[in-house]
Amino acid sequence: MKIVMIEPINISLLKIEEYRQRLEVEGHQLIAYSNRAENESEMIKRAEDADILIIANQPLSAEVINSCQNLKMISVAFTGYDHIAVEACQKNDILVSNASGYANQAVAELVFGLAIDLMRKMKESDQAVRAAKTRKGLIGNELAGKNFGIIGFGSIGQKTASIAKAFGCNILVDNHKKYKAGEEMGVEYLAVDALLKKADVLSLHLPLKKSTKNLIDAEKIALMKKTAILINTARGPVVNSKDLAEALNNDVIAGAGIDVFEMEPPIPKNHPLLNAKNTILTPHTAFATEEAFLKRAEIVFANIEKWLTGDPQNVIS
CATH class of the missing domain: 3.40.50.720 (NAD(P)-binding Rossmann-like Domain)
Incomplete structure (x- = not known):
């Protein structure tokens, strides 16, 4: 052959x-x-x-x-x-x-790198030290005790859930399909809209299909808490980037960590997320270890x- x-x-x-x-x-x-x-x-x-x-x-x-x-x-x-x-x-x-299965650990780990970076204001803290400033305005939040929402509970979603559990989070999962691993971790299954309303952190781990394209749009984002953060290491088109950027710039949610886009990086200079507030963008590196x-x-x-x-x-x- x-x-x-x-x-x-x-x-x-x-x-x-x-x-x-x-x-x-x-x-x-x-x-x-x-x-x-x-x-x-x-x-x-x-x-x-x-x-x-x-x-x-x-x-x-x-x-x-x-x-x-x-x-x-x-x-x-x-x-x-x-x-x-x-x-x-x-x-x-x-x-x-x-x-x-090859990148389950790698992707799940980056989810928490992005989440902690956003919640503890790591990027801003680094800039503050370099500018001879103090921690004023940089008091963040802990993961422990937060509602960690996962949409897409396959192998990567399950690995993410296990790490979230170790951090002391309450795990919320969309009720599209129930798994034994979810029962063992004591996850709470919710309809997507209910999950969005309750989650402090939302992590996406679902494939790109007709039914999932633009799943997270302005209407869905509006359901989320103003203090919530969104992490997407799944597929770019699952999230409507324009709607997300507008939501971030209008303080509809608190932040976003995005590793995937509608195209493979480099992304165009006019991409809406490049000018969105409270974002951390990585060039599709979640799987890359x-x-x-x-x-x-x-x-x-x-x-x-x-x-x-x-x-x-x-x-x-």
């Missing part, structure tokens, strides 16, 4: 060589590109003879997929797969597996090896 890593997945050349040797022993070929293709024509050139593709979060269109006559399997080095033309994969009988990248690579290649033996895992299509 010809296996093509169409874009880098943030592991060392030494690690790639280990995987290459592992696959060659079984008679397979691995071609790994060290940069992203600049356009679809280049993507087609790289992928057209591949039996298996490895891709991270670069969009993979139906045009590229339909050009790959030998393609049988795609191993996505990401949890989300909305950047893959899944319908084209289904039409061409191409199996798709994702790397679910050295530990997570190593876990991700292991899952990506395990997906391929399991598929080759007729026992596919992490199948999404």
Whole structure:
């Protein structure tokens, strides 16, 4: 089988060589590109003879997929797969597996980095020290005892909840689906609107679908407490950025920590959140730790090896 890593997945050349040797022993070929293709024509050139593709979060269109006559399997080095033309994969009988679970810890940890930064005014405190000022106006709030709301209670949402529990928070979860882990942690299940009204911190962990696009808009934000903060490490379009920026600038809520946008960074200079008050913006780094990248690579290649033996895992299509 010809296996093509169409874009880098943030592991060392030494690690790639280990995987290459592992696959060659079984008679397979691995071609790994060290940069992203600049356009679809280049993507087609790289992928057209591949039996298996490895891709991270670069969009993979139906045009590229339909050009790959030998393609049988795609191993996505990401949890989300909305950047893959899944319908084209289904039409061409191409199996798709994702790397679910690799960044649970990384994403959950950044949630609390953003939350604590906002609640304890870390950015402003740093600026105050550098400007020879005191803590005046910088008295923050503790996480302990706060209502920590989570919308999207999959593996990352559950990991986030477990950390929130350790901080002494009351865990609120949308009642879309109930999990055993929620029962063990003693979470309170609420309808979304009720959760929004009660949460002191709202953390989003849901996939991007038609039903979740712009889920958090002006109407939903208006339900939240004026002292609440919003954290989005899920998908950018789940939140209406324009509505959020207006809400922040009008003190409808107290702050927001945003790691994801409608596009991959760099974001345009006129993006509404760049001029919003009380925000911390990070360039889609929630998943990006050295530990997570190593876990991700292991899952990506395990997906391929399991598929080759007729026992596919992490199948999404």
